[in-house]
Amino acid sequence: MLLNLLMLMAVMADDPVISFHSTGPAGASLVVDGLDSALLAKLADLEPNQWQKLFPVFLGDQSFSQPSKHPPMLGSWLVNAQSLSFRPRFPFLAGRIHQSRFDLAYAHALAGWPAPNQPYLELSFTTPKELPHELAFVRSVYPDTDSVPANLLRLYLHFSQPMQQNGAYAGIRILDEAGLLIPHSFVAMPNELWDPSATRLTVLFDPGRIKRGIGPNLELGAPLKAGMSFTLEVDAQRLDASGKPMARSFRKQFSVTAANRSRINPASWLLQLPKAGNVHPLVITFPKNLDQVLVAHFLRIVCQDGEPLLGHIKVSDGGKVWSFQPSNPWPAADFDLQVHPHLEDLSGNRHYRLFDEPIVEDELQPAATVFSRPFSIR
Amino acid sequence: MSSMAFGPDGILLVGDAIGGAVYALDLKDRAPSSSNKVAIENIEAQIGSLLGTDASDVLVHDMAVNPISRNIYLTVSRARKQWTSPWSLPNDVANAQVLLKVTPAGEMSEVSLKAVSFSSISLPNPIDPKALHKWKKTKKRVDAVSSMAYADGKIYVAGLSNEEFASTMRVIPFPFSDSQSASSLEIFHGAHGKYETHSPVSSFLPYQIAGKHHILAAYLCTPLVVFRSDQLTDGANVKGRTIAELGNGNYPMDMVAYQNKGKNYVLVINSARAPMRLDADELNATKENITTEASPGTGMPFVHTRGQGIQRAEAFGDENLLLLARGPQGNLELSTVLNRYF
Numbered sequence A: 001m002l003l004n005l006l007m008l009m010a011v012m013a014d015d016p017v018i019s020f021h022s023t024g025p026a027g028a029s030l031v032v033d034g035l036d037s038a039l040l041a042k043l044a045d046l047e048p049n050q051w052q053k054l055f056p057v058f059l060g061d062q063s064f065s066q067p068s069k070h071p072p073m074l075g076s077w078l079v080n081a082q083s084l085s086f087r088p089r090f091p092f093l094a095g096r097i098h099q100s101r102f103d104l105a106y107a108h109a110l111a112g113w114p115a116p117n118q119p120y121l122e123l124s125f126t127t128p129k130e131l132p133h134e135l136a137f138v139r140s141v142y143p144d145t146d147s148v149p150a151n152l153l154r155l156y157l158h159f160s161q162p163m164q165q166n167g168a169y170a171g172i173r174i175l176d177e178a179g180l181l182i183p184h185s186f187v188a189m190p191n192e193l194w195d196p197s198a199t200r201l202t203v204l205f206d207p208g209r210i211k212r213g214i215g216p217n218l219e220l221g222a223p224l225k226a227g228m229s230f231t232l233e234v235d236a237q238r239l240d241a242s243g244k245p246m247a248r249s250f251r252k253q254f255s256v257t258a259a260n261r262s263r264i265n266p267a268s269w270l271l272q273l274p275k276a277g278n279v280h281p282l283v284i285t286f287p288k289n290l291d292q293v294l295v296a297h298f299l300r301i302v303c304q305d306g307e308p309l310l311g312h313i314k315v316s317d318g319g320k321v322w323s324f325q326p327s328n329p330w331p332a333a334d335f336d337l338q339v340h341p342h343l344e345d346l347s348g349n350r351h352y353r354l355f356d357e358p359i360v361e362d363e364l365q366p367a368a369t370v371f372s373r374p375f376s377i378r
Numbered sequence B: 001m002s003s004m005a006f007g008p009d010g011i012l013l014v015g016d017a018i019g020g021a022v023y024a025l026d027l028k029d030r031a032p033s034s035s036n037k038v039a040i041e042n043i044e045a046q047i048g049s050l051l052g053t054d055a056s057d058v059l060v061h062d063m064a065v066n067p068i069s070r071n072i073y074l075t076v077s078r079a080r081k082q083w084t085s086p087w088s089l090p091n092d093v094a095n096a097q098v099l100l101k102v103t104p105a106g107e108m109s110e111v112s113l114k115a116v117s118f119s120s121i122s123l124p125n126p127i128d129p130k131a132l133h134k135w136k137k138t139k140k141r142v143d144a145v146s147s148m149a150y151a152d153g154k155i156y157v158a159g160l161s162n163e164e165f166a167s168t169m170r171v172i173p174f175p176f177s178d179s180q181s182a183s184s185l186e187i188f189h190g191a192h193g194k195y196e197t198h199s200p201v202s203s204f205l206p207y208q209i210a211g212k213h214h215i216l217a218a219y220l221c222t223p224l225v226v227f228r229s230d231q232l233t234d235g236a237n238v239k240g241r242t243i244a245e246l247g248n249g250n251y252p253m254d255m256v257a258y259q260n261k262g263k264n265y266v267l268v269i270n271s272a273r274a275p276m277r278l279d280a281d282e283l284n285a286t287k288e289n290i291t292t293e294a295s296p297g298t299g300m301p302f303v304h305t306r307g308q309g310i311q312r313a314e315a316f317g318d319e320n321l322l323l324l325a326r327g328p329q330g331n332l333e334l335s336t337v338l339n340r341y342f
Helices: A002-012 A037-042 A048-054 A104-111 A215-220 B043-051 B140-144 B280-285
Strands: A017-021 A029-033 A057-059 A075-079 A084-088 A097-103 A120-126 A138-142 A147-149 A154-159 A172-175 A200-204 A229-234 A250-257 A270-272 A282-285 A299-303 A311-316 A321-326 A333-339 A371-377 B003-006 B012-016 B021-026 B058-065 B072-078 B098-102 B108-110 B117-122 B147-151 B154-160 B167-173 B181-189 B194-196 B201-209 B212-219 B223-228 B237-239 B241-245 B252-260 B263-270 B276-279 B310-316 B320-326 B332-338
Touching: A017 A120, A029 A120, A037 A104, A048 A097, A048 A104, A057 B043, A097 A104, A104 A120, A138 A250, B003 B058, B003 B147, B012 B147, B012 B154, B043 B058, B043 B072, B043 B098, B043 B108, B043 B332, B058 B310, B058 B320, B140 B154, B147 B201, B154 B201, B181 B212, B181 B223, B181 B241, B201 B252, B201 B263, B201 B280, B212 B252, B252 B310, B263 B280, B263 B310, B276 B280
Parallel strands: A147 A250, B181 B237
Antiparallel strands: A017 A029, A029 A084, A057 A097, A075 A084, A097 A120, A138 A154, A154 A200, A172 A229, A229 A250, A270 A282, A282 A321, A299 A333, A311 A321, A333 A371, B003 B012, B012 B021, B021 B117, B058 B072, B072 B098, B098 B108, B147 B154, B154 B167, B167 B181, B181 B194, B201 B212, B212 B223, B223 B241, B252 B263, B263 B276, B310 B320, B320 B332
């Protein structure tokens, strides 16, 4: 009577089962659930050739009734407390039928257990057809503002995924209020300027047109004039790194303010200083927008020993606000805010020179130095 | 894993063009075998099963035979669907992803590189990773190691360097030490009618010619050239002697030395021409030195042999060649054939 009850309980317990988990192109796996955890513990340290016998997986529709003449798929097998899984070395082919078998009898034999009632678990599965490739789009443009100076030097386009790197800013243009192309606005370059992740493109306005007194500026004038508005347009035909066009084109309208011809003046910046002992950020609000990419790199806080202070930099408000949050509470100490000479505003002006500073003969050129702005935290 | 060769004592030498290094792997594969027969009908189907793909997408990059154990090593990837040009070699299409071992009986397994004992040496000055081949539009960097061979305590590595004369032969004493040499190679290309220094050696063998140690080398399109090994000193610009023009439109894929009825031969395996047998006596005697434009068949004589669709050939013991060849059904076959048939 007791034996019958035990056998009934065994039948009613969760039967082990293989299932296919599709978690995206790189993460598909096969999972065996419902195995006794004591059995799983015995399978923790198997050799690859034992796994290949225990849990083989094959591409195709062959039956397991005949021994396979081919070796099973390379992959990795993982045992945890509740289940075990197989992840193939190379992605499963999409939209194809596969066969898998878990040799429960062999598992029992490896564990030194008596043979199970059901010697095998089998799963024939068809992998999903290729996930539609997500198309790229322009996430944002720096400067992240609605207005820009007439002598704007750079725009940064942020794409949602790596893009193909063309020449000559193909498919990128600016249009005037009438919707007409403003021609020859960007620098003619054979290679575009991309960051290493191939998601950020630097679009450079033609300095020859922006700098006063230079040929193109005299002939064509500057591309942007104070008081106008223009639209930046990026064609959907630009291709991403996998060769597909973008999801949609991108348009953003900017209004144009007067040209900015003053140097960056770190001495005049207002620093909002936190108190010692906390991790509140130090905040600087600049009198005019600085280049959002450059200001994230070219401003830093250095301790008295010369080491840079560790912390997190945030740039916001289109490059008007820079904040630094230390990793550890501020000590009561003296610090130095260091401005790298290559920090620029939206028009390419630096702290030691304007973008289009006339070169006067016999005058010493200003030195490109680090600007040092000491401050104290108390 | 661009190129493979066996060193002494069952050590597998692997050239890595992308990383610019040569690795010597001790796979502890030294149990001697005198197996004389290999017959695997559709090796791409077997490899495909391991890689989880169809035979039609299996790409075999290189093959080497352990002379002690007679186990066969293959570098493979899932990329044959991308091999669409007759001017591409497997390494132009993809990087090899997996190293496999096949026993003569046909058992195939992966060689895990996780716990392998190895030594390595960097190759100074490999060609720039960004350099593109002029008309193939493939990365020249894959030919930083185009071919390798081991003889008498030295590893010979042919490939492209960043020097002005890119075609380079490096000589690396093995076991690795601090020293290695690199010489630039210049050859007269008969079919093109000019001297060249930019094309890498496609296939070569260290070979004794007229009692002296030489490098017998073949290039794309297809000059056959000899270099004197004693001239391969560091920094030297070595001029080869072009002894035959094997024909245009063709890659020399592999070279293997063998004996047939006691005579020595070298078999050149081609991508787009029948295999060509070179007679060692002719190699010793030839005074050929091609320095003007030459049509196929100029220079030292050779004999076309049997063998269709052969991609790789290695010696398998003293009496057999091991051939990787595509048969009439389109299946890639790995099988031994007696030397006497070549």
